Amino acid sequence: MSDPLQMHPDRLLPAEPATRNLARQLYQAIKDLPIISPHGHTDAQWFASNDSFTDATALFITPDHYVFRMLYSQGITLEQLGIGSQEGAAAAADPREIWRLFSENYTLFQGTPSRLWLDHVFAEVFGMQVRLDGNSSDTYFDTINAKLSSDEFRPRALFERFNIELLATTESPLDALEHHASIIDSDWQGRVITTYRPDPVVDPDYDGFKDNLIEFGQLTGEDTSSWRGYLNAHRTRREYFKRHGATATDHGHPTAGTENLDAQQAEKLFQRVIAGDHSPSDAEQFRGQMLTEMAAMSLDDDLVMQLHPGSYRNHNQSLYERFGRDKGADIPRQTEYVQALKPLLDKYGNEPGLSIILFTLDETAYSRELAPLAGHYPSLLLGPAWWFHDSPEGMRRFRQQTTETAGFYNTAGFNDDTRAFLSIPARHDVARRIDCGYLAELVTEHRLTETEAAEIAVDLTNNLARKAYRL
Template identity: 55%
Template structure:
């Protein structure tokens, strides 16, 4: 493979004129726009302490569950990949893990992970060849030597990528010590937290009853009482806003909501705290909590993100050995029309409410999400997420939603990543695919070039700022 073929300047753009020339022009105008990253899972410790990354594997491999799950699917041990264990047992060191990653990099052909890694190697380290067993050590040494430089520290990488704003995501009980450090250093605003209360809204969360008790301690509220529980959330949300939070996030298995009477809600809470909820009861509790969170968002203006449709941590061995978020999550079907109806009936017309919907069930794009966002002023459609944050996934998404929802009911792009260097890579893929989509419309005389340029800039930058009220 030649270096020209490796990362072609026209990658992902249309293959021929007239659309190719239009896409090139559109892309040239948006490729260097600042990045708005309003939802993600990078570690706040990186930005608070601004220390160098320890080695190339810590930068590219161990934080990236997209990479890990593919290697796991080929029976490659997480021990051999250097993924830490709960018992602090021995795992491979960085170079050894990197060699294994490189030797198996061919597994990622045609996946977005290959695009992201190739882009990151070129963008950050000037490496213009794809990783393999033969060049593994040379590439490792090139990266490792550069990691000691000040321009490779986390805050400098944000500068290099032109990241204007980035949000991390923390649970309700997190006391945000790293954001406190960032506040002292004047970084809040560029870096923000996000309120994710799953630890105290999902009865299936580990240690749920103890979590609720801790929520009461942090807020001084009687959380054994339903109204006290909601008041405790109100207090925690206010605290998170002091650390820049403009949004909440809810990782739920379904989009189900309910609107129960106070007595029924109290009974649910009583059963949850005593460990008496069955699976149906736990789902009912989560459904009611989504409605409650919508009410609080209508009140305080925090943008509500609903990430529905994942069955998480499906491998109990992996969960017991190493914990969550390591690749064993699987998409499930979702029903947004029926599921969200109680929430929308109660709060859908509230002036202050904004809900951004994310799905792993692509069949809902045209059937549910686009018509819903095309009517309800409180709803917007989040970008293709997780398994569908990919060139083909973006194409299916735009094809599915634009005709019913238009471009301006879309929330732009957020990279939702744990791997810092993949942020500019992911945004670049989004911008190329947006330009490709719009160029085809121009070539077919369905959009003017001027309109396409305005929409490309909106979806690449302004849409996320508007959606998240930044």
Template identity: 60%
Template sequence: MFNQSYWPHPDRLFSSDNSTRSVARALYQEIRHLPIISPHGHTDPAWFADNQPFGNPAALLLQPDHYAFRMLHSQGISLESIGINSQDPSIKVEQDPRKAWQIFADNYFLFRGTPTRMWMDHAMTEVLGVDQPLNSKTAQGIYDHIDAQLKTEAFLPRSLYERFNIEVLATTETAVDTLKSHLKINASDWQGRVITTFRPDSVTDPYHPDFSAHMALLAEQTGEDVHQWSDYLTALRKRRAFFQSTGATATDHSYPTPYTTVLSKDTCQLLLTKALAGEISAEEAQQFCGHMLVEMARMSQEDGLVMQIHCGVYRNHNQSLLARFGADKGADIPLKAEFVHNLRPLLNEVGNDPNLTIILFTLDEDVYARELAPLAGHYPALKLGPAWWFHDSPEGMMRYRRMVTETAGFYNTVGFNDDTRAFLSIPARHDVARRVDCNFLASLVCEHRITEEEAFELAHELTSGLARKAYRL
């Protein structure tokens, strides 16, 4: 079946200029085998707790990956046809993973030039041993090959974790999650480090679809009266402490905008009462969310958890898709964001604290040079997260480095995180980031803006050092 001539090029993502490419190669060889630090992502901790075989190639590579099926949907290919479960029982969903895989293979050409193609090729060749391009003719042979691999001990989740040379992998759970998988991992004799991240959006955003249910759970889990403002904050502190006790080092907060504000306790109590009664307006909900970001920052000052803020995305833009399939189905779209005014209340509260770490992410690239780099280049508490989501790509990463480095430097950034649900793409994503960073550093060396010795030191920092320090790992 296999054609040995098929393999991703060893110089991919390096400059076509001979001098720059030569330095990039040397830098990459220095750091390519360093352990993977994955401080923020969305893989399922149950994979590592239970260590059971992955189901089939479609379930592993296609169906969890919104990068993959959003492209197919854009070309008129239904999510039902590739086995994405619908919330409408009357809709027929393809149950045969082979048929779903065949559709993926028939349309694999659509991914030419995209990072998804690069990640998928890397996973199939370097992880799964496929050295033949995926297309209509090779689809079933490749499916059989991958399916056979997934049935072996070498492809169990823990085995892959170790093979990928992962040092630490962070998942993300809601504030009311039981963390049973993390507790099971911690109680096992496995040495892999899989930690959780505290994500309280469902109990800090009154317009979150799970707000009422999760607030009731929050009260039940903590024994606090969440109708009372001070007790509500105590409940959140208790849950943060529980997450921290299992290994968490960070929190995560996701809102369309980075709006923050500081409200009085009386106003907070009024808004909390309205939120729990389902009577809060959109403007009041924004006020509540904005103040809660400040409260979360204050709590991070107390307990030391690193605070991540992800902004600038309109989630679930496609209403009919949301109704049929639920959230996170590839219909999230970047939004324009403003940070200078929106973050000022938060930063004037906590931004000068050198012991606090707040990491900002955005999908609005326009603000990198104008707002984010100057802010991170000034406030001790502030760091810039890597190019995120739609910009987690060779061009996006290079634009990010070019726009932020002159103002914020390298040391006000936090390296790379993959932020993925697709486990097999983790080494591919980190490899892309390492190659892009090495290429960027090589260009600085060849332009005599940094020395080669500095470039080698920076290559180590961008690969692992900055992430370890920022996330307190």
């Protein structure tokens, strides 16, 4: 027999009873506010085509690197999980058997946010009443698949059921945005917008960078072998993204490094880079210079910049060679911001029209660098706890280490940052609960009044994201 599955109404709220009461009141008042998801990685095609999702395994396991990295860490191979290698020989595993392997190892996720998100989806979206384990595996698989094939579980229906006000996806400059166009042209009212993520044409180390630049030129009619033409291509494409709803750009760099080269130096660097004749430090410098160029363009077109630095991508070399990118082997590294951002900030840091949202995978920067920077520069805001730190503990650390110096109003609300569409309500719910718990603690310590806390809770849930992302 499997254990009962129950999402307790007080989950994640502080244990101390008076504080929990306060937190519960704060949470009750904001729990039904719409979801604003200004940064994430869902697939616009889902909402364009509105086709049903395939099955439980394809929905929950194969695409979720949080899930399969944990299974992999305990000796389960990617082949066993049906994750295809690049060598062509597609994994032939049976979805039901993969689901069983996951179910039997579900205890590995105890104490992790994945377990919170998954249980929430299982209970609230699919109505499951027992815990996932080996015994309940088949019931889960059959129940989920049956529901997925119904109209109520098509992407647009779920979007509406989830009360999503806005959902941003992230696309390469080379993306035609046909799905966004199709959504705009449809009679469906859901707001699914794109985000300009230029890494494939900005990072000299990106797979196929050289070919990407050629395609970038073809798409925009610019000569992307010249520095001027290359920059114009960005301007053109940013405008195209804006017409498909974009209000922001996103930059996923190894470091937070920026540069402030003069036009001649930049041109020479660009020529080395496109010739493939560049050193690792040239590549780093080029990425850094492009952040400053993007800031300049943002001053013209009002797109908000997001900077996501600090991940060592594809750390597991043999896995990368066999299975490609995004296989759960991205590992955070120490990230320096104070020196790194100075060239960009020297040039544009005081511009009232510029808005840069900073993220980190290095939590030591919260109190030491990020809150002091955002608590001074008018152009800087802090994005929420990100990726590995998008957990109850990580969210608490974020508030406890940034509020003292940056306050609440130099932060940008919550991001779910996910490709797991069904987990979006679960993720926002966790953030709302943690924020309400934090605010309740400030009230219990007599640092805020209840009235103030209630107002801040609404701001953290909706208003800060709307303002930061210019929605």
